[in-house]
Amino acid sequence: MLTTVVVVTWRGAAHITDCLDALAAQDRPHVALVVDNASDDGTAELLRRHPVRPKVLRLSRNTGFAGGIAAALSVVDTPLLAWLNDDAVPAPGWLAALEDAMAAGVAAVGSRLEYEGGVVQSLGVRLTPDGYGADHTAQAEPFGFCGGAALLRADALRAVGGVPARFFCYYEDTDTAWRLRLAGWRVTVEPKAVVRHRHGASTRPGSARFHRWNERNRLLMLLRCAPAGIALRELARFCVITATLPVRGRVPPAPNYRIGLRCRVLGEVVTALPATLWQRFVIGRRRTIGRAEIWREWACQ
Structure with missing residues (x-):
């Protein structure tokens, strides 16, 4: 197995089952690792009973998405590491498409994230002239990947300093892509790696x-x-x-x-x-x- 798929959750009982079911349907073998940010809504029991039988790394407090990925990086022993939101539902060929797109010189491959109905949410991240990260929807190489569903080389990620856990959530993906590019790596997107995404199920965008x-x-x-x-x-x-x-x-x-x-x-x-x-x-x-x-x-x- 080349990839550990890391799903970070916090109070995800209402939606993480769909994510785990989609991982069970992948046509490429992988390790499933769920980082539970001290959920108190029954998520832990749900993870124990799910047929996927994911590995679980339960943290003592809520460290956010960035903190969860950072914690996972210390225990992952596969060459590739996938980031996946707990409100994301990947298509059966998602992981295979990402692994096949991981070419020489590429450190990260992003996915095609869609809203319900197939409308494109993101094909990566673009960098605006005032330094904001924004959704990239063009059919061209993006500046960075969207952390909701992406595949990275674990050794490259460690070599550039890992994940900024202090960010808690948001911009940890753009910051990581920026450091990878500074180190000479490329970041690409694979439009065939399709993921349905319930954006902001845990964080309430606009709050x-x-x-x-x-x-x-x-x-x-x-x-x-x-x-x-x-x-x-x-x-x-x-x-x-x-x-x-x-x-x-x-x-x-x-x-x-x-x-x-x-x-x-x-x-x-x-x-x-x-x-x-x-x-x-x-x-x-x-x-x-x-x-x-x-x-x-x-x-x-």
């Missing part, structure tokens, strides 16, 4: 927590991976917008424009700054391609 993680992790990712000028520009822009919100006539209603949320994001970024700058130094030591080169190629299209 205050969603926006907090999104804004904080984008800034931390830029401080770790982007050219220094870009990282400082976006951090300064975030500070200026936050400072001017009280005097603006009209403010968007989204939670990421609440002053309290933005101040919390800034506080968490400042607290993490010493460790983040050290990580930036280490990432720089590992890279084989310049930060500016990656930025010009992928964020300025």
Whole structure:
């Protein structure tokens, strides 16, 4: 078996059965590993009774998707590691398509994630000129993979520093893809690897927590991976917008424009700054391609 499929769950009893049933239907042998983030909704009992008999790594607290993948990486002993959301349902040929697409020089292969009805949600991640990760839907190589369903080389992932567990969730996939590209690896997508995805079954996109993680992790990712000028520009822009919100006539209603949320994001970024700058130094030591080169190629299209 080449691949360990890692499913990270938290209170996933309402939807993880569909995911496990889909893994049982795969036509390529694999190891199934579920990382249970201290679920208290009966998920543990469901995992014990499911016919797949997945290996279970139960954590003592909720570490998020990023923390779950990071914990799994320490116990995986196959050459390939698949990330799979617990609200994702892969088609029977999903894993075979990903494994067959893993070519020389490629460290990660993303999937075709679809909404109900077959509408494309994501064919990977694109990098915007202001440093956001956004869904890539074009039939071309993406900047990064969507962590909801992807296959990675375990040795390459370890060599670039693993998964940023502190992110909890969101941007851990884009940050990982960025570090892989800095190290000279390619990231591709396999449109034949189809996954139906109930996006945000656990995290409620649009909620205050969603926006907090999104804004904080984008800034931390830029401080770790982007050219220094870009990282400082976006951090300064975030500070200026936050400072001017009280005097603006009209403010968007989204939670990421609440002053309290933005101040919390800034506080968490400042607290993490010493460790983040050290990580930036280490990432720089590992890279084989310049930060500016990656930025010009992928964020300025």
